[in-house]
Amino acid sequence: MARKRKELTDVLIEMGVMKPNDANRAREESFRSGKPLHEQIVAMKLASEEDCAKALAIQHDMEYIDVDKSILATANFDLIPADLIKRHQVLPLGKQDGKLRIVIGDPTDIDTLDALRFRLNMPLETCLGVKSKIKTHIDRIFAEERASIDEAIKRISSIDRGASIDIKPGQQADNDDAPIIKLVTAIISEAVRNRASDIHVEPMKDRVRVRYRIDGVCVERDNIAKRMQGPVTARIKIQAGMDIAEKRLPQDGRIKMIIDDKPVDFRVSSLPGYHGESVVLRILRPDSVKIGVQSMGFEEEDYAKFKRIISRPNGIFLVTGPTGSGKTTTLYGALQDLNKPDRKIITAEDPVEYNFAGINQCQVRDNIGLTFAKILRSMLRQAPNIILVGEIRDLEVAEVAIQASLTGHLVFSTLHTNDAPSAITRLIDMGVKPFLVASSIQAVMAQRLIRTLCPLCKQPDPDPDKRWLQILGFTERELVGKTLYRPVGCANCSNTGFKGRKGIFEMMLMNNEVRELAFKRAPTNAIRKAALASGMKSLLMDGKIKVLNGITTAGEIARVTQAEGVLVDPQ
Structure with missing residues (x-):
């Protein structure tokens, strides 16, 4: 017979941080407001958030983790996609005995745990930490990543516009604190963490456009000042072992980097264009x-x-x-x-x-x-x-x-x-x-x-676009009893409605x-x-199966197959 779980207020009373009268008040106010009891206790200042977290850990028989004092390696953030960390406010601690150890802030949030198990497809060992400290730690880690690009752009932009910031042939620019080096490293690292397959650095008339190709679609990331075009291109070419003095001919190279303690290779291609050299980095992940x-x-x-x-x-x-x-x-x-x-x-x-x-x-x-x-x-x-x-x-x-x-x-x-x-x-x-x-x-x-549709935000489509269904050749008989889904968009999928391919x-x-x-x-x-x-089965037929199974949309299948001229099967 399972042991009955103690009330949270009883645990806090045993810890000596709450009086019985206060416990009754907190329960009544929690019932009235609809707030979880532990949040209500903190809101009424009857116990600190840290004491509540420790009591919750005892109540749910979980390990308590002091987020401030624990060594939370940034490399562990690669164990869970960044979108899941931000959306569900969880901290990965590492793998142990075949399980992924994570820190959460609310053990009563069953939906979050179910979503994590579904997405990560592996057993979890959950520990408990102070919710606000978890959020602060996550915000700091990702703010540093975001700020590293913005700071590099700002620092370079502050340089006297009349000054030359070109990297000359033969110059290796080994100083990792140099703004250009920090900028290029930050762009590459962010692309890898966002699951991009390619990085496009494209010179325009008055700026340099940076785009990531994510799930086969280009997404604009940054606009860099035109005068930074030469140094950015030169830095990439130096890393790729290419000749930075040769700007008239296409070149190919390769970069090897360690990002979040994992090796990542990049195949680099430069192509001379009207406004300067266009550079594309193909990201090659062994995993x-x-x-x-x-x-x-x-x-x-x-x-x-x-x-x-x-x-x-x-x-x-x-x-x-x-x-x-x-x-x-x-x-x-x-x-x-x-x-x-x-x-x-x-x-x-x-x-x-x-x-x-x-x-x-x-x-x-x-x-x-x-x-x-x-x-x-x-x-x-x-x-x-x-x-x-x-x-x-x-x-x-x-x-x-x-x-x-x-x-x-x-x-x-x-x-x-x-x-x-x-x-x-x-x-x-x-x-x-x-x-x-x-x-x-x-x-x-x-x-x-x-x-593929994002599993966390996709929703049944009560009125699917008949135009796409007609283009794909769906019959009413094929659609009977089937639920089609539509993209919605959430933090997990960067508000695109699609995640992965x-x-x-x-x-x-x-x-x-x-x-x-x-x-x-x-x-x-x-x-x-x-x-x-x-x-x-033709490409179209296989695509229709995936639409009926809720994996993707009819519009996505039409986009991919129609573009390649294989949309209609001969009769």
């Missing part, structure tokens, strides 16, 4: 490719097909889609599943985005003649079981990849086509013989990334009919019709 293929949004049927395909001993598996559609993440996920001591895996990539233990990764270097085709030919003499080719760009690479697949190797690669059936005709158009395409390709998968997929298996059509050089529409007849 992002460790989430597991199943977490990417596969329906059960497609996931089973995917597992069967990557388990085959030979053949080619192609993933198609535009830049930024998650092709690399998908193939890396497949390699992680297959990365076992009894298999040898070699990759040819341009560039190598993530490093994996146990996999031999080769960097393409066209400037010295180390091309995809040359690496591939050398790979075959290394006796691999599995080969990944970053991209099939031309006939030479395609022919070597096909040769590898026909000699007992499993080959993964990507191709830039709008859908899965187009990959067949694209290879034939490159000059690959149709019989080689038909015999070597095992499957082709097209994919896109869609924004998942994939929509089009998996085409090469059955006998599709192989025969490839052999006969059939047009894409004929191949697509045969694939749909044999059970392939």
Whole structure:
């Protein structure tokens, strides 16, 4: 039989900080005002907030944490998304025995604990602290992050406008207190903490615009004074190992940084433009490719097909889609599943985005003649079981990849086509013989990334936009008994209504009919019709499933698929 929990007032009386008469007054006033009892006691000044927190900890059998005296490492803030910390006012302490230890200010707030468990998907060990001190600590941490950018901009703006603040060639600018260095570091750190995939530093006529790409959509962050353009660009190029004196030609580089005690890589590209050099930093997080293929949004049927395909001993598996559609993440996920001591895996990539233990990764270097085709030919003499080719760009690479697949190797690669059936005709158009395409390709998968609705603020949509439903081809029968959801916006999702991304997929298996059509050089529409007849789900069909399951909206599916020209399936 469970032990009956003591009343909060009884605990405070036992602690000697409250008298019985005051306890009765507090209970009556709490009932009248509707305030939680512990808040009412503090409001009536019958006990301090700290004493109430200690009493609550005793009442709920929780550990009390003195937020002022505890060492709360900033690095631990990376254990919980910043939006959750701000929204629910929780402090992460660290992981212990497989549980995430957090400090909360109100043990009676069951909704907050449920939301945290749902979002973090891991067991929690809750400790109790003073609510106002928790808020102060959170505000201070995030104010420092916000202020670091504003302060750097302000400090640079205060410099005499006639003074030169250019960084000269060969100057390393190692002083971390320099305003430009603080500004660039703050921008990069903030982008990482906000889950951005890219940072865009774009010169305009009278300013420099900084934008983050979050969940596939660009969000404007800062406008920097035009005269800071040169120093900001130079600082990034110095970090990336690029030539700051060369401003007429495009350049590529790479930055490695430690942010919140975690390694983060950045692929840097500079492009000369009319108003100056545009710089883009692609953020590469090793953790992002460790989430597991199943977490990417596969329906059960497609996931089973995917597992069967990557388990085959030979053949080619192609993933198609535009830049930024998650092709690399998908193939890396497949390699992680297959990365076992009894298999040898070699990759040819341009560039190598993530490093994996146990996999031999080769960097393409066209400037010295180390091309995809040359690496591939050398790979075959290394006796691999599995080969990944970053991209099939031309006939030479395609022919070597096909040769590898026909000699007992499993080959993964990507191709830039709008859908899965187009990959067949694209290879034939490159000059690959149709019989080689038909015999070597095992499957082709097209994919896109869609924004998913924020789980904390999404709401049922009683009157969904019929225009989007009509565009996607929904029938009344499909919508019967289904609840569609709409974005609302909250602190958790930066008021966008969307949080995170998942994939929509089009998996085409090469059955006998599709192989025969490839052999006969059939047009894409004929191949697509045969694939749909044999059970392939199109990108649109997979997107509709995710709308019906409340994962995203019809408007989002229309935005992603219509933009790529794959909205309507042939009849």
